[in-house]
Amino acid sequence: MKDCANYSVIGKRLPLIDAVTKVTGEAKFTGDLFVPGMLIGAILRSPYPHARILNIDASRALKHAGVRAVVTGKDTAGVKYGALEHLRDEAALATDKVRYIGDEVAAVAAVDEETAREALDLIDVEYEPLPAVFTTEEAMRPGAPRIHDHVENNVSLSLHIPLGDVEAGFARSDFIFEDSFETQCVAHCPLEPHISLAACDGGQIVLWSSTQGPFYLRRDLSLTLKLPSSKIRVIKPFVGGGFGGKREMTAGDFCAALLAVKTSRPVKIAYDREEEFSATRxxxxxxxxxxxxxxxxxxxxxxxxxxxxxxxxxxxxxxxxxxxxxxxxxxxxxxxxxxxxxxxxxxxxxxxxxxxxxxxxxxxxxxxxxxxxxxxxxxxxxxxxxxxxxxxxxxxxxxxxxxxxxxxxxxxxxxxxxxxxxxxxxxxxxxxxxxxxxxxxxxxxxxxxxxxxxLFFEHDSSAAIVKLEEDGSVCLLTGASDIGQGSNTVLAQLVAEELGIAFEDMRVVSADTDTTPMDLGAYGSRTTFVAGNAVLAAARDAKKQVLEVAAERLEADSADLEIRERWICVKGSPQRGMTFQAAVSAALNSPDGKSIMGRGYYNPPTDYDxxxxxxxxxxxxxxxxxxxxxxxxxxxxxxxxxxxxxxxxxxxxxxxxxxxxxxxxxxxxxxxxxxxxxxxxxxxxxxxxxxxxxxxxxxxxxxxxxxxxxxxxxxxxxxxxxxxxxxxxxxxxxxxxxxxxxxxxxxxxxxxxxxxxxxxxxxxxxxxx
Amino acid sequence: MKQSLELTVNGQSHELLVDPHRTLLEVLREQLGLTGAKEGCNLGDCGSCTVLLDGKPFLSCLVLAVEAQGREILTIEGLSQNGKLHPIQESFVQHGAVQCGFCTPGMILSAKALLDRNPRPTEAEVKEALSGNLCRCTGYVKIVEAIMETAKT
Amino acid sequence: MRLPRFEYLSPKTLEEATALLGTYGNQAKILAGGTDLLVDLKKRSSIQGSRRWGKKERGPCYVIGLKGVTGLTRLKYSPGETLSVGPITSYADVADSTIVKESYPLLWQACRTFSRPQIRSAGTLVGNLCNGSPSADIVPPLIALGAKARVISARAEREVPVEEFCSAPFTTVLKEDELVAELKIPQPAEPYGWSYQRTTKRTAEDEALVVVAVLLEFADRDKTVRRARIALGSVAPRPSRALESESMTQGKKLDEALIQKISETVAAETSPRSRSDYRRLMTSYLVRKALTEALGN
Missing domain, CATH: 3.30.365.10 (Aldehyde oxidase/xanthine dehydrogenase, molybdopterin binding domain)
Known part of the structure; x- marks a missing residue:
């Protein structure tokens, strides 16, 4: 066991790196962003639990003063999205049928929220209500209405995993216990509801979203918008909690992006609390x-x-x-x-x-x-x-x-x-x-x-870049998503510890698909472990580079150097040293103008069949x-x-x-x-x-x-x-x-x-x- | 029809043209650029939009902007002075009372309303004062600690 | 979720306010604290709201705010007689009043524990009454205290006992052109005992599941009951008195056996719509607790 007492930054009860920004109200969540020319979007949801969509007529809505565009299921071209290809069954807006009350049918963009909401009432949707099922018993009964045409008995996945010999095991047991249990449906209830803001910029769609995984979101947007991922940039601002509910692309994300393209204006779509409760995961x-x-x-x-x-x-x-x-x-x-x-x-x-x-x-x-x-x-x-x-x-x-x-x-x-x-x-x-x-x-x-x-990809990878700045500070670029759990803080602590600098010297840029390296997102309790290892690798790479520079100056072997409290020195001879800042600055202000950046990634060694x-x-x-x-x-x-x-x-x-x-x-x-x-x-x-x-x-x-x-x-x-x-x-x-x-x-x-x-x-x- | 009104926010007065159906929350966020008060439910249930009117906590999503005239409005942006955090803010930072930060501005303002009236509250009084502010991240434990600690100093 | 558009009217006097009500009738709504009205208006304009209430129904066109009325009474107390509560008096106003604390402890207790601090700052007693909710927290104590509402319109003025004010869920005796100008709460006759009991649906901050307010006026120091009022909230279409239970106390000294008997009787005086068995049980439980506490208070 390592001697934890020797750590100077990790293992410590440090305030979150962004705590001050949060207590002053400066922290900008997606809803706090106002882009010039911004339109407000709203989503029309199904009032039926199960119905065929016969026709959607948006002409009255489009004529309503202040309405700029309407999108419907037709705009999805029926593309289904989701994590695993063989389980994809959902389009961003319903195409042929609606399958629950709240299922997304269309969206409008208008000059303000009132107009957008009014316009929803002016979209005429012709439904043919279908019989619906609300319990698993009803749904699995032979002859039950099919919710998805390709799935029989409404069972989308059946698993049968026998390990050992369970009957022999029961026969050998002294006692048998048998029972049935039932758990209820609960809501995530992050204090910040889902929200998306999209704008077109330089041939790209930029989407700010309350998401737990911008790279995942970019992937689903790329799939549903039928655009290469380089044409989409997802930025995660401050996120007001997720708890698993902000892992997947929402109709709001998709519609904001599409409406921004259609109108050439920024579009914001915020779910209200009622939508959050009744129509999100x-x-x-x-x-x-x-x-x-x-x-x-x-x-x-x-x-x-x-x-x-x-x-x-x-x-x-x-x-x-x-x-x-x-x-x-x-x-x-x-x-x-x-x-x-x-x-x-x-x-x-x-x-x-x-x-x-x-x-x-x-x-x-x-x-x-x-x-x-x-x-x-x-x-x-x-x-x-x-x-x-x-x-x-x-x-x-x-x-x-x-x-x-x-x-x-x-x-x-x-x-x-x-x-x-x-x-x-x-x-x-x-x-x-x-x-x-x-x-x-x-x-x-x-x-x-x-x-x-x-479970979802061939890899479970995360990558990081650690930039050493001339003033001795360090900037960590990570795709890992801080959604309030404090991952930026923990990752910054790891980098500061590795580089022998103070926690105050750290800055973190977190989660922008264009400016930060790849990370799959905040799920599976993976961030500290996976992204943590990635930032450690990047920090070690940066450390190696800065020590090489210092070694040259100090006429020592870089393997003999260490960094403690921003001071690089020969192990055991603290007087033979230089400041961390001086070494970084020396590298930059040398004939080759070396800017030190450490890079690293981590993919856990796992084997899953x-x-x-x-x-x-x-x-x-x-x-x-x-x-x-x-x-x-x-x-x-x-x-x-x-x-x-x-x-x-x-x-x-x-x-x-x-x-x-x-x-x-x-x-x-x-x-x-x-x-x-x-x-x-x-x-x-x-x-x-x-x-x-x-x-x-x-x-x-x-x-x-x-x-x-x-x-x-x-x-x-x-x-x-x-x-x-x-x-x-x-x-x-x-x-x-x-x-x-x-x-x-x-x-x-x-x-x-x-x-x-x-x-x-x-x-x-x-x-x- | 828009009405002209004057709002005093964080000691500054603002002349505005406002639709009468606009809530104080909307005007603070959209017209004054003060986005510290958050919209968590917009129905007066979560407390994320809490601001102080004449020192008392109010849900700004349930106050018409036109009715906030003539009152001293304090938002989270008005709490720290010259870049120095208010002791409650400082205590929230130090005690880990902040996670996602979305409920934080409202929490802090509810705490301020309490401590201004009752500088030495019991734990039960702190909890009562925060009972209108929901948090899903922290379990409230460190928030209560942070306020009790502020009250000690 | 936004408020629907409306015109905001700010009368300077109550006469102006009633005149406006006379002119606009059901197209206008009185705005006091806003904690019920604004929520209701927002829900109507929401997506599910439009489903629930039908697409065509819109909110009122006019909102009449009383905040601008000059010289409105907050609290006025005539020692030994009545307490007058104005139309925009908030729970916090009552909770902060030492006079109420000393002379109307039942009302004070109800107001200071009502809902959450933010709602107490904004919400008004009159608003709670006029909303007509069967679970209105403040109505049972008002009924127990024998409060009356002074109702005015451009045409006339009348007094309505609070216990007759609500007629059905979210319905009151108030006509389109009327508003409540004042609550008049008589001073209970000494010696008396009181208790306010409330339990919530689930969590601590939840809506009331059952509200019980008890006021026992004693004939003497011996605590023989001269007059009792047992008011219940959230267990019937409207807040109401448990008359049979009250009558069981008449001229009696309450002992454990009688309290037990009353608590059994009171359950039958309720007609809850949902969770009815549990509400009845809790009514018995809380009435027993309240009577016991009122003897000591």
């Missing part, structure tokens, strides 16, 4: 049937898992999310026999796709709920049961994940210990002053996560455990989470303060998923499409959070770091669910856990006893 709700075989002593033998996912009207990333569930099932706990069956099903609901956790949350809710029941019924301590089966370093999972570092056992022990302390204290303090005493419960859950993966879906999808795996303590009012069913302890194996925390921020933010999101959040649908219509009806936790809902970082120093990670942003969310809702189970003695198998569900469960329990 959301989490994939799953029905999970789980069967587990276990020995008397708690050793897991076999698991069978069947997942039915409501994919909504189009694939999005849904099929990959189902597949990701299989990996997750086999990564956290060990067992030799597994059968996974997954179905991604089309319905006439809005599209479900990527969201922080990518399928893992759903699976872990089911799996860790079942572990809890197993522990209770076998009479084994739930923590011990987990520790008995927990993943250990150096193992390979059934799905082929090669686990190098793994701190999951320590994470579980830590949350059990700390959570247990709280528990004891709480019990001492609790009195019976109510009519019925409040019920307290304690629950634990685990998670594992990738650090980037190669898309046919078997097995392999080592990631070059490192992170782990986490959380414990929750709750108080349940048996009279009202109300739940209060009293405290939450989180322990994460993040490899190495480059910025512990930012890492804690990820954990704390996850806890609030996980709390929402456990207790409050649920997109309510009526015949395909999102009923609660506002923050007043769809409640995310506010400050007063938050429990105290205690974070522990377990540092395992991964050999492949930048200074040992692994990904963390998504995993932190995964165990929160199962931990809370398990705590409620502990408190009331009945397990609630569907999310969110509402007071009504608790009261019903308690009533049933009373009836049984």
């Amino acid at each position: 959301r989490r994939v709700p799953m029905k999970i049937y789980l069967k587990a075989g276990v020995m008397k002593d708690g050793t897991l033998v076999a698991k069978r898992c069947r997942v039915i996912a409501d994919g909504g009207a189009y694939n999005g990333r849904g099929p990959m999310i189902v597949a990701s569930g299989a990996s997750q099932m086999t990564l956290v706990y060990r067992f030799p026999h597994f059968l996974f069956e997954g179905h991604h099903v089309y319905t006439n609901n809005p599209v479900t796709s990527s969201m922080r956790g990518f399928g893992n949350n759903q699976i872990r809710f089911a799996d860790d709920s079942m572990m809890e029941r197993m522990a209770k019924e076998l009479g084994i301590d739930p923590v011990e049961l987990r520790l008995k089966n927990v993943r250990r370093p150096g193992e390979t999972s059934l799905m082929g994940a090669k686990v190098t570092t793994c701190g999951l056992p320590e994470c579980i022990e830590k949350v059990a210990e700390r959570g247990g302390l709280h528990k004891k204290r709480a019990q001492n303090g609790s009195g019976g002053n109510g009519r019925q005493a409040l019920l307290r419960g304690f629950g634990v859950a685990s998670a594992a996560y990738i650090s980037g993966c190669k 898309p046919r078997t879906r097995r392999g080592n999808v990631s070059a490192a795996y992170s782990f986490a455990a959380q414990s929750a303590e709750v108080e349940v009012n048996p009279e009202t069913g109300e739940v209060r989470v009293i405290n939450l302890v989180a322990a994460q194996d993040c490899g190495f925390a480059i910025n512990p303060m930012a890492t804690e921020g990820q954990i704390e933010g996850s806890v609030s999101m996980g709390l929402g998923q456990a207790l409050y959040e649920d997109l309510v649908m009526e015949e395909g219509q999102t009923v609660n499409a506002s923050f007043s009806a769809y409640k995310i936790p506010s400050v007063r809902d938050m429990p105290p959070v205690e974070s522990h970082l377990i540092q395992t120093i991964d050999p492949e990670g930048p200074h040992g770091a692994k990904g963390i942003g998504e995993m932190t969310l995964v165990p929160t809702s199962p931990a809370i669910a398990n705590a409620i189970y502990d408190a009331i003695g009945v397990q609630i198998k569907s999310l969110p856990i509402t007071p009504e569900k608790i009261l019903a469960a308690l009533k049933e329990k009373r009836a049984c006893s």
